[in-house]
Amino acid sequence: MLKSHFNLKKDETEEAESEEEPVTEAIVEEEKMVIDISEERILKKSEVSIRLSWLGKTAEGDGYTYLKATITWMKLTNIEAITCFKHLQFVDVSNNNLNIQRLQPVTELPFLILLQADNNELYTAALKTCKYLQVLILNYNQLTTVKHVFQPQLSTLEVGYNQINEIVVNKMPHLRCIDFRYNVIxxxxxxxxxxxxxxxxxxxxxxxxxxxxxxxxxxxxxxxxxxxxxxxxxxxxxxxxxxxxxxxxxxxxxxxxxxxxxxxxxxxxxxxxxxxxxxxxxxxxxxxxxxxxxxxxxxxxxxxxxxxxxxxxxxxxxxxxxxxxxxxxxxxxEGEKDEEDDEDVAEELGEEMRPNE
CATH class of the missing domain: 3.80.10.10 (Ribonuclease Inhibitor)
Known part of the structure; x- marks a missing residue:
């Protein structure tokens, strides 16, 4: 079964401006897990350079460049160096030590289409608005809600294996795929x-x-x-x-x-x-x-x-x-007959009359 988002784990050979929203107070609340400065791991530009792939045309169409960065399994706590690579459209920073504040530098990439940040230290998904972001993948974090997510072009939201207990999603007109698998809804x-x-x-x-x-x-x-x-x-x-x-x-x-x-x-x-x-x-x-x-x-x-x-x-x-x-x-x-005991029928009628709690 195909899902309607890009897959950054594939082999390399496969395939008017929105107003920026302020980071909400939930971000401050989210930082319950403060990373000790002595454990800080800062991404270097040279480390980004050797992890680039997917050669393609720039968004402006005036040349060719690498469009994808796979920066995973590096224990990173600071990824500000990624902002030097303005043409990136697909970014995977999974399996690092990023909280929401430390993930924000990716929102400075002007042509970002896909962001994958599985298995980090995210307690909220309150990213700043990105003009072109279409796919947001945040599996295996500590999210309890996605009510702070608003990306005007978002088509796929994937937040499996978190602690989300209700489906509260902002109205985003292009949303086509929602993945909440293995939460507590x-x-x-x-x-x-x-x-x-x-x-x-x-x-x-x-x-x-x-x-x-x-x-x-x-x-x-x-x-x-x-x-x-x-x-x-x-x-x-x-x-x-x-x-x-x-x-x-x-x-x-x-x-x-x-x-x-x-x-x-x-x-x-x-x-x-x-x-x-x-x-x-x-x-x-x-x-x-x-x-x-x-x-x-x-x-x-x-x-x-x-x-x-x-x-x-x-x-x-x-x-x-x-x-x-x-x-x-x-x-x-013979005339169709579906046997079901009275207790089941009563229980089902109760479900059909379930109030909106």
């Missing part, structure tokens, strides 16, 4: 205002309900594996572009829940491996990783969702499609 906002959002990654959180996704009418990819999601409420016919839904290791247990996905006109790929419906534990485990698929359940899912092209890792065969067609005819003749 418990619920979705009941009104998410991301009109161009294409991909939403929320794996490994504590989300029980998908109520709130109704407004994401341009969403194409929804990845929520390893969440305690039991009821598939929140899906509406207006989600006309949703093609890929990953519910692996969630707690979906019945065909009745699967049938709720019928209203998604573009759904082509559904992942339910590891769910109780397929005999799994409903959570990440070695057992879920090796479980075998029941051929009858594969056909049952296709009969419920005849537009599917792939279920889990395998595309449907013509033979399976014929069996599913026969099962659909049988359901029509």
């Amino acid at each position: 418990r619920e979705l906002p009941l009104a998410m205002d991301f009109p161009k959002l294409d991909s939403l990654y929320l794996a490994g959180n504590k989300i029980k309900s998908l109520l709130g996704i109704e407004t994401l009418t341009n969403l194409r990819i929804l990845h929520v594996r390893n969440n305690p999601i039991k009821y598939l409420n929140g899906f509406v016919p207006e989600l006309v572009k949703l093609q890929y839904l990953n519910l692996r290791n969630c707690k979906v247990a019945t065909l009745r829940q699967v049938k709720k996905l019928r209203m998604l006109p573009a759904l082509e790929v559904l992942i339910l491996k590891g769910t109780p419906y397929l005999g799994g534990p409903g959570k990440e485990s070695a057992e879920a990783a090796v479980e075998e698929e029941d051929p009858e359940i594969r056909v049952e899912v296709l009969a419920a969702l005849p537009k599917l092209k792939r279920f889990n890792k395998t595309e449907y065969s013509p033979e399976e499609r014929q069996e599913a067609k026969e099962l659909m005819n049988q359901w029509q003749e």
Whole structure:
């Protein structure tokens, strides 16, 4: 599955001005971990020079220069030297000792498009505004919120493996990919205002309900594996572009829940491996990783969702499609009946009436 951002870890051979916002008080609050001056590690210009790559045209188009700097695993606490390389567009400073103040020099690069700063000492993401920044990647830090992020051209925000407990994101008109995987989010906002959002990654959180996704009418990819999601409420016919839904290791247990996905006109790929419906534990485990698929359940899912092209890792065969067609005819003749105990129905109705806390 492709994500809609650049990957700085690839091999080298692969591929009107915004007003600057002041750094908020959160930055001061963030500096709970002060780096001892005796441990300071200052980046040198010569060290940047030997870590440049991606030869390309300058932003002005008047010559060629190196556009990418990979400055990782250096225990850096000061990267001011990077400001001497004004043509840089892609910067990776992962695996250093940078807090938000010490990361700010990258915002002085006038043509910065992508910034990756995984595994540093960031407690806030309150970077100064960059005119052209499109991709911001801050995995494996200590972030608890991204409410201070505002970059007018941002299209991808990736903040996995932090301590974020709610989705509070400033309205940025070009945002297309949000990645909050493996944080501690418990619920979705009941009104998410991301009109161009294409991909939403929320794996490994504590989300029980998908109520709130109704407004994401341009969403194409929804990845929520390893969440305690039991009821598939929140899906509406207006989600006309949703093609890929990953519910692996969630707690979906019945065909009745699967049938709720019928209203998604573009759904082509559904992942339910590891769910109780397929005999799994409903959570990440070695057992879920090796479980075998029941051929009858594969056909049952296709009969419920005849537009599917792939279920889990395998595309449907013509033979399976014929069996599913026969099962659909049988359901029509007998009248569909989805058994679910009264306790589950009551619990689900309670979820549907969940207030916006």
